[in-house]
Amino acid sequence: MEDEAEIYDGIRAQFPLTFGKQAKSQTPLEKIHNATRRSDPLTTTTAATDNEKNNLPSISSSSKEWLGTLRNPKSSDAAPIGPPPPPPRQQELEADDDDVVIGPPRPPQQQEDDADSVMIGPPRPPAESGDDDDDDVDEEEGEENRHQIPMSNEIVLKGHTKIVSALAVDHSGSRVLSGSYDYTVRMYDFQGMNSRLQSFRQLEPSEGHQVRNLSWSPTSDRFLCVTGSAQAKIYDRDGLTLGEFVKGDMYIRDLKNTKGHICGLTCGEWHPKTKETILTSSEDGSLRIWDVNEFKSQKQVIKPKLARPGRVAVTTCAWDCDGKCIAGGIGDGSIQVWNLKPGWGSRPDIHVEKGHSDDITALKFSSDGRILLSRSFDGSLKVWDLRKMKEPLKVFEDLPNNYAQTNVAFSPDEQLFLTGTSVERESTTGGLLCFYDREKLELVSRVGISPACSVVQCAWHPKLNQIFATAGDKSQGGTHILYDPRLSERGALVCVARAPRKKSVDDFEVAPVIHNPHALPLFRDQPSRKRQREKLLKDPIKSHKPEVPVTGPGHGGRVGASKGSLLTQYLLKQGGMIKETWMEEDPREAILKYADVAAKDPKYIAPAYAQTQPAPVFQESDSEDEEK
DSSP: OHHHHHHHHHHHTTSOTTTTOOOOOOOOHHHHHHHTBOOOSSSOOOHHHHHHHHTOOOTTSOHHHHHHHHHSOOOOSSOOOSSOOOOHHHHHHHHHHHTOOOSSOOOOOOOSTTSSSOOOSSOOOOOOTTOHHHHHHHHHHHHHHHHTOOOSEEEEEEEESSOEEEEEEOTTSSEEEEEETTSOEEEEETTTOOTTOOOSEEEOSSTTOOEEEEEEOTTSSEEEEEESSSOOEEEETTSOEEEEOOOOOTTOSOGGGSSSOSSOEEEEEEOSSOTTEEEEEETTSOEEEEETTBOSSOSEEEOOOOSSSSOOOEEEEEEOTTSSEEEEEETTSOEEEEEOOTTOOSSOSEEETTSOSSOEEEEEEOTTSOEEEEEETTSOEEEEETTBOSSOSEEEOOOOOOOTTOOEEEOTTSSEEEEEOOOOTTOSSOEEEEEEETTTTEEEEEEEEESSSEEEEEEEETTTTEEEEEEEOSSOEEEEEEEOTTTOOSTHHHHHHSOOOOOOGGGOOOOOOOOOTTSSTTTSOOOOHHHHHHHHHHOTTTTTOOOOOOOSOOBTTBOSSOSSOSHHHHHHHHHTOOOOOTTTSOHHHHHHTTHHHHHHSOOSSTTTTTTTOOOOOOOOOOHHHHHO
């Protein structure tokens, strides 16, 4: 038996440790992404219906698999009966003769005119001839794919209890920040997040103040948090506080003499190139440029140009892509632009007096420095040419906006720009994400984000090729991420495919029962000698303390202040035998009442002086003399 065991061990040593173990069944990515596929009534998505008709694989599968299924269709389990099928060329000839298509159709060949366009994903099957509806659908799909908007799938980062008003995605696309009206900032990490989509940290920058804006530094090692308070905060990448800017003196009239903002902040952005410079705007009517290394005072104070002297809130601010230009949206509806040059001051280089009829909520420069986008409370989005700012190039209306943080964003190639809309009382469409073409200046697509929540912030990340949109209302809030498995990379694709870790035996912990050591006298510690001595001194019996003499007026034949504390006195008082009438009686009359008894039966003093004491004579009051 020992020899057999040694032989077995020798043979087993030649195999790897994983030999004989069953591999864990993994859910295919196609099934995972199908679970997050969007069903938006506003956007035309007919890929699923076409797949059901033609029994083709889903769009999310790779091109190689798709072509493989077309060239080598799966045969049935039963053995084929009869002669083998003719070659494909013969099938096509027969199909042309009989107008009957046998087998799946071939993918269409790319024409020479479309050589410049890049084809992403598997080719679409050709539409059946004679069907006008399918032709219209294909034209719409081609129009959508021309812009390649990643919106086939969607996930939601939840956690906030109110509308999400601030959004920031770092340049690498690994971490997402979301701020809300519930006064908190949540941090999400795609690299460490699984399909539960939970945040790894929650911050409350300023108690009782809404989070209005978030911005990453150029190196993504720090971020700026702007709240409704007058002081902005700087955090590191892990959410630890690095500093807080100082608050100015509200009793100083001139804003240039204060060291900081004196009213609530409205917006703030990090410099796109310099990691030490920050721009903020406030309700006190000023813009300020700060140095991150100096939290006690700002570098520059910018006061906008006003038609009348006073203080008008600056509702938003923005840098251009090179950091050489600053734009500010003023509360009177004007747009002002300053160029950073030697000797520049508060006088704006560009001043559009009536840019909007209401407060401006967002400004956005294009990377080439030619286009400026502005969003306002008046429900409009305007496109401005910085070379001719007298009139806007285009005005897009009917975009309801109810939040001061609604922004505008560009696509990675800046061929499109997008913005969100708010929910109106009688509206049935809900919060939308509207895409516009920059060249044609027309609406390209509208994507429904939430049927009952407004869309506030939006962003299109260039590296991930994913669209972020924040939405919510008074009771809930979340960040919606739109992506396409064929076009997008990492980000949402990584965390969705990562299943949550299964619980093991080590994860189960029994709730410990805490026994109070002083609950029972057995486990109670003995008091010190000093405490024992103090306790004995308080006990009159053990300390042999003499009874304190009773002081105060007496009652019922007992001297003291008891006034009925004894049982006998209490009973006599309740029975009516003790009547407290001594305060109502005249003391002279009370003494004279016992004069006859003392004269007839003297007991104490009178018998001792009976032989020598003369008869007492008491003075009687003469009423007549008193009247006189």
